[in-house]
Amino acid sequence: MTDIQTRRPPAPHAAERARTIAARGGQAALLPQAGTRTSPLLHHVHPCGTTLLLLPEEHPLVGQLWQAPRTEVTAMLEIADQAPVALREPVRGLLWLTGWVTALQDEEAREAVLAVADVRPDHRLLDAGHGAAVLRLTPASLVIADAEGTSSIRPDQFTSAQPDPFFREEDHWLRHLEASHHDVVGQLARHLPEELRGGHVRPLGLDRFGLRLRVEGETDDHDVRIAFSRPVSTPQELAGELRRLMGCPFLAQR
CATH class of the missing domain: 3.20.180.10 (PNP-oxidase-like)
Known part of the structure; x- marks a missing residue:
């Protein structure tokens, strides 16, 4: 798609658009560096970019993370921003967070789940430790792609931005x-x-x-x-x- 004017209208900067996609939630897919694409039971991106993930305890990635000694796995989380009306091309933007995934347990897992429940109550959080494993993605880089363009975002830029004031409505x-x-x-x-x-x-x-x-x-x-x-x-x-x-x-x- 090309501009019909040399002057482009003002738009949110990349970090703000990324924060907005993350705040909306959207459909997510986790892509480990070595493994298959999977949809988390739940994901929540904190303002700092750190993301809580729930996966079934029997998922192969969970078993890999709990191998002795405990390991980190490089992975990418893809979040699709879906249009609110039924379009033939419904995805209007994509956000990718790439970093390291670790498995949490006991008190660390409980604290992580409670931190999400404080801002986003969700019945699926009750499954943590009862069939669902708690994982944490710590991002090293972020990329957004939408109609405004494709941009790389540093974690500190993501953290300093705010989501759009109308994202909930x-x-x-x-x-x-x-x-x-x-x-x-x-x-x-x-x-x-x-x-x-x-x-x-x-x-x-x-x-x-x-x-x-x-x-x-x-x-x-x-x-x-x-x-x-x-x-x-x-x-x-x-x-x-x-x-x-x-x-x-x-x-x-x-």
Whole structure:
């Protein structure tokens, strides 16, 4: 996908986008350096990038980690950022965390599980030590790939960033826009480049810098960012910017 303007609209920087994908959760897959791709029972990425994983106790990777002496395994965790509406290409971004996986036990495992429960209560955490092993991924590097581009991120950059202020509400708002406000989507679609106006316009994403649309054509898709006049941080500011965009959008195609 190419720009139709030399000036690209402002967008969240890579570390912020990575923190947002991590905070949303998404679908995860663990890929050990030597082993097969597997889906954790649960994963949780802390603000520092350290990630708690639950795997079935009988999983071969768990057995490998508990070999004497205890070992670390190099692995990559892939987190897919899924669009909140049903698109034919539903993954709108990928985050990869590469580092070392270790197995936790006893008090260390309990403390790790409680630290997650404090911020993200989940019934699956009750399986820790009862059929599920507790693992920890310590990242050495992170990479994000989405419509804004592909970027490498250092762990300290990830830690210093914040997730988008609307990440918790975004899915609900976009589903509501898709289901109940075709008129709004239609108004935005009038400002698309001429070559995209015959496509099927869908809400794709929302962040403090703007709204993203997916235009599904007959043979390919195009992602379009419509920028706000300034970054927003509250629902009231967001509503004002959306009203403004109904009259004068600033957009670019990717």
